[in-house]
Amino acid sequence: MGGYQVDEATAEEIEAERATYGPLAEALRRLNDLSIRTLVGAEQVAEATALLEQAAAVLSAEVDPEPYGVRFSKLVGGGRNWGNSVVGVRNPVAPPLTITHQGGVSSSDFELGAQYEGPPGFVHGGVTALLLDQMLGEAAAATGRPGMTGTLTIRYRKPTPLGRLSAEARVDRVEGIKTYAVGHIAGPDGVCAEAEGVFILPRWARDKDAPRRFE
Amino acid sequence: MGGYQVDEATAEEIEAERATYGPLAEALRRLNDLSIRTLVGAEQVAEATALLEQAAAVLSAEVDPEPYGVRFSKLVGGGRNWGNSVVGVRNPVAPPLTITHQGGVSSSDFELGAQYEGPPGFVHGGVTALLLDQMLGEAAAATGRPGMTGTLTIRYRKPTPLGRLSAEARVDRVEGIKTYAVGHIAGPDGVCAEAEGVFILPRWARDKDAPRRFE
Numbered sequence: 001m002g003g004y005q006v007d008e009a010t011a012e013e014i015e016a017e018r019a020t021y022g023p024l025a026e027a028l029r030r031l032n033d034l035s036i037r038t039l040v041g042a043e044q045v046a047e048a049t050a051l052l053e054q055a056a057a058v059l060s061a062e063v064d065p066e067p068y069g070v071r072f073s074k075l076v077g078g079g080r081n082w083g084n085s086v087v088g089v090r091n092p093v094a095p096p097l098t099i100t101h102q103g104g105v106s107s108s109d110f111e112l113g114a115q116y117e118g119p120p121g122f123v124h125g126g127v128t129a130l131l132l133d134q135m136l137g138e139a140a141a142a143t144g145r146p147g148m149t150g151t152l153t154i155r156y157r158k159p160t161p162l163g164r165l166s167a168e169a170r171v172d173r174v175e176g177i178k179t180y181a182v183g184h185i186a187g188p189d190g191v192c193a194e195a196e197g198v199f200i201l202p203r204w205a206r207d208k209d210a211p212r213r214f215e
Numbered sequence: 216m217g218g219y220q221v222d223e224a225t226a227e228e229i230e231a232e233r234a235t236y237g238p239l240a241e242a243l244r245r246l247n248d249l250s251i252r253t254l255v256g257a258e259q260v261a262e263a264t265a266l267l268e269q270a271a272a273v274l275s276a277e278v279d280p281e282p283y284g285v286r287f288s289k290l291v292g293g294g295r296n297w298g299n300s301v302v303g304v305r306n307p308v309a310p311p312l313t314i315t316h317q318g319g320v321s322s323s324d325f326e327l328g329a330q331y332e333g334p335p336g337f338v339h340g341g342v343t344a345l346l347l348d349q350m351l352g353e354a355a356a357a358t359g360r361p362g363m364t365g366t367l368t369i370r371y372r373k374p375t376p377l378g379r380l381s382a383e384a385r386v387d388r389v390e391g392i393k394t395y396a397v398g399h400i401a402g403p404d405g406v407c408a409e410a411e412g413v414f415i416l417p418r419w420a421r422d423k424d425a426p427r428r429f430e
Contacts, residue, residue: 027267036298039277048270052242055266062254067329085339093330114282115308124300125364126348130341149340
């Protein structure tokens with residue numbers, strides 16, 4: 001597995017990586033949507049697919065055998081989880097969400113298209129769960145208590161429409177190694193789904209004075 | 216929204232649609248993975264991105280303004296939810312899962328790559344929830360009790376590794392309009408996460424003898 005990697009990337013190198021690979025992921029997000037909604041016929045689809053195979057050949061010339069993982073620079077603050085399924089800037093499966101943290105609340109505004117459909121016209125209930133898991137986990141981490149999800153519960157109040165949406169999350173309470181986070185996702189007509197999650201503080205983070213153990 | 220659509224597609228037309236658009240989605244799944252793992256430099260990435268933009272131009276010539284929805288043919292059994300985020304054959308975001316139903320158990324074997332990563336080397340906890348929501352929903356529908364998710368609870372037993380995985384789901388019990396389904400996702404070392412979901416029978420399905428109301 002990719003694991004947590006520590007490197008010495010400079011701010012300039014990180015921005016250069018973003019500038020190189022970000023537009024590639026953006027082009028693929030547009031294509032992921034077109035794959036579902038295009039009405040062109042077999043001949044044009046074959047032409048487009050041939051172009052995609054050419055692009056894949058170019059990108060396949062040198063490939064990391066591992067997934068992206070999470071990378072930290074000794075020189076710049078913050079981790080790069082650029083392969084992450086929700087926020088990864090290099091992951092075309094991710095919408096991606098940009099999550100900000102202020103005053104104890106983590107929030108995000110975003111748009112979901114045809115790729116995220118479950119019931120006709122509505123966001124897949126599992127996509128709602130996917131996004132809320134990330135939101136709640138980031139809210140826990142933002143208070144200095146990162147963790148793996150222990151339990152996640154989603155209550156669906158009404159169907160979430162595709163389109164412009166927002167999400168919020170915050171820490172509700174802390175009990176020992178457990179951080180309880182809550183949040184919701186909302187559409188134009190208010191809250192559509194609510195979430196509660198329990199995040200378990202990893203062993204290496206339990207005693208700040210102890211030597212860091214990655215278990 | 217796309218809605219539930221009824222058409223008169225023949226078995227041959229449905230297979231032709233699958234043969235045309237399925238390989239397009241497959242090519243994009245491969246590219247979604249390469250977007251994260253490619254190590255080629257800026258020049259090659261720009262070359263690949265230009266090819267993707269050409270492909271997007273071809274596919275954009277005629278586009279459905281709506282998401283795919285779920286389509287039923289008067290002539291052939293079964294719905295086509297080909298835009299679905301988990302099982303959609305035209306959706307490159309979907310792995311996609313192929314789910315079979317036998318002896319009251321719904322099951323699926325599948326592989327998850329770098330696009331589905333959360334913690335380094337592991338499946339995103341929210342992706343686990345996404346897949347289990349679909350598994351449980353299909354298990355409920357397979358017993359003749361379709362429904363929108365009311366509540367979904369995931370208990371994470373251990374991290375789910377990327378790679379070859381399997382999932383199972385079944386109906387646990389029925390209480391009035393509520394169908395309780397349970398399931399799990401397992402890796403090479405056993406069960407990684409368990410799920411329970413409540414699925415609410417839609418009004419149009421509550422009385423088989425009543426005129427069908429789509430509300």
